[in-house]
Amino acid sequence: MKAVEILVVMLLSFDVLGAEDLIKPIPESIEVDISKVRLGKKLFFDPILSRDGTISCSTCHDLQEGGDDNLKFSFGIKGQEGNINAPTVYNSVFNFRQFWDGRAKDLKEQAIGPIENPLEMGHSLQGAVQALKKSRGYSKEFEEVYSDGLTQENIVDAIAEFEKALITPNAPFDRYLKGEEEAVNSQVKKGYQLFLSKGCIICHHGVNVGGNFYNKFGVFQDANSSNLGRYNVTKREEDKYLFKVPSLRNIAKTSPYMHDGRSKTLKKAVLLMSQYQLGREIKPEEIDLIVIFLESLSGLIPGIAK
Numbered sequence: 001m002k003a004v005e006i007l008v009v010m011l012l013s014f015d016v017l018g019a020e021d022l023i024k025p026i027p028e029s030i031e032v033d034i035s036k037v038r039l040g041k042k043l044f045f046d047p048i049l050s051r052d053g054t055i056s057c058s059t060c061h062d063l064q065e066g067g068d069d070n071l072k073f074s075f076g077i078k079g080q081e082g083n084i085n086a087p088t089v090y091n092s093v094f095n096f097r098q099f100w101d102g103r104a105k106d107l108k109e110q111a112i113g114p115i116e117n118p119l120e121m122g123h124s125l126q127g128a129v130q131a132l133k134k135s136r137g138y139s140k141e142f143e144e145v146y147s148d149g150l151t152q153e154n155i156v157d158a159i160a161e162f163e164k165a166l167i168t169p170n171a172p173f174d175r176y177l178k179g180e181e182e183a184v185n186s187q188v189k190k191g192y193q194l195f196l197s198k199g200c201i202i203c204h205h206g207v208n209v210g211g212n213f214y215n216k217f218g219v220f221q222d223a224n225s226s227n228l229g230r231y232n233v234t235k236r237e238e239d240k241y242l243f244k245v246p247s248l249r250n251i252a253k254t255s256p257y258m259h260d261g262r263s264k265t266l267k268k269a270v271l272l273m274s275q276y277q278l279g280r281e282i283k284p285e286e287i288d289l290i291v292i293f294l295e296s297l298s299g300l301i302p303g304i305a306k
């Protein structure tokens with residue numbers, strides 16, 4: 001048995017019902033520098049960051065919806081299709097690393113990725129600085145916020161600060177965790193008990209109900225992934241098909257699911273999890289209850305995103 005399978009079997013034999021505090025509510029607010037947030041917001045919505053001026057961060061991360069684009073794969077400049085599903089930007093500040101394979105250590109490092117990805121915005125950070133210098137008052141705005149003005153470093157710093165503010169507190173389930181007994185109905189509570197007893201909690205826990213470590217996609221059954229996951233970064237055999245366990249926050253709003261967008265519905269996603277990650281059968285009516293629980297993880301879109 002591989003190490004990860006042993007871990008799952010070991011954890012499954014624990015009384016996971018004792019682990020109820022393993023999902024933590026999202027804090028109501030987070031400390032941010034509001035002038036950086038405002039500048040970062042402007043950049044997030046501005047297609048000027050792409051080489052041909054057609055694609056902004058918000059093209060693929062729609063903040064009025066789930067913070068993703070509801071596509072299997074996203075489209076970048078010149079109509080080019082990507083090869084991995086766009087996750088939500090909401091609550092990404094709580095993930096231990098960024099990207100499915102964890103190749104960025106934080107939001108600042110992450111923001112360079114799409115700007116320089118030829119399939120996404122196809123620019124260079126240096127090119128973005130040049131474009132911003134030529135445009136509507138950006139130089140002045142940067143100078144007001146940063147002592148060294150408009151630089152590559154400050155572009156990603158401002159974007160990352162805006163993303164820190166993109167948190168969605170007060171989901172019904174969080175209100176329940178905080179003591180509001182009536183915030184969720186009995187079906188949600190049953191679904192949550194199943195989420196614990198079936199073992200989903202082993203991988204999906206913490207503030208983000210995920211986002212804390214890597215796990216193999218396909219522990220008990222080959223998941224036929226074409227993407228090698230963490231292996232792309234480390235080139236270590238044991239890292240093949242390891243992905244960052246995704247957050248389940250606002251999951252009802254971010255179909256399709258999995259790194260390759262293979263499941264359109266949450267029902268299907270939960271079914272795949274029971275087969276690939278848990279190696280156990282979960283009855284259809286139990287899956288329905290787990291889905292109802294997952295739907296209670298949708299929080300409030302913050303004012304700053306509107």
Ligand code: HEC
Nearest residue numbers: 056057060074075076084085086087092098099100114120
């Ligand atoms: C063309 C579509 C596209 C554009 C434009 C785009 N993204 Fe993304 N974003 C993606 C995809 C696809 C991924 C997943 C890539 C991966 O994991 O390899 C992603 C991942 C992320 C993540 C990591 C989330 C996580 O849970 O790991 C963050 C944060 C993010 N993008 C923010 C941004 C910001 C900020 C911008 C603008 C500078 C941006 N994105 C532009 C498609 C896009």
Ligand code: HEC
Nearest residue numbers: 199200203215216217243245246257258259269270273277
């Ligand atoms: C052993 C760890 C593990 C367990 C147990 C587990 N998951 Fe997952 N889950 C993952 C990983 C890893 C992924 C990412 C798969 C991929 O590569 O696309 C994932 C993906 C998901 C997704 C899709 C998320 C998205 O944004 O696309 C959902 C929904 C989900 N899991 C729900 C559950 C539920 C419900 C259970 C219990 C029935 C469960 N998981 C059990 C590790 C686990």
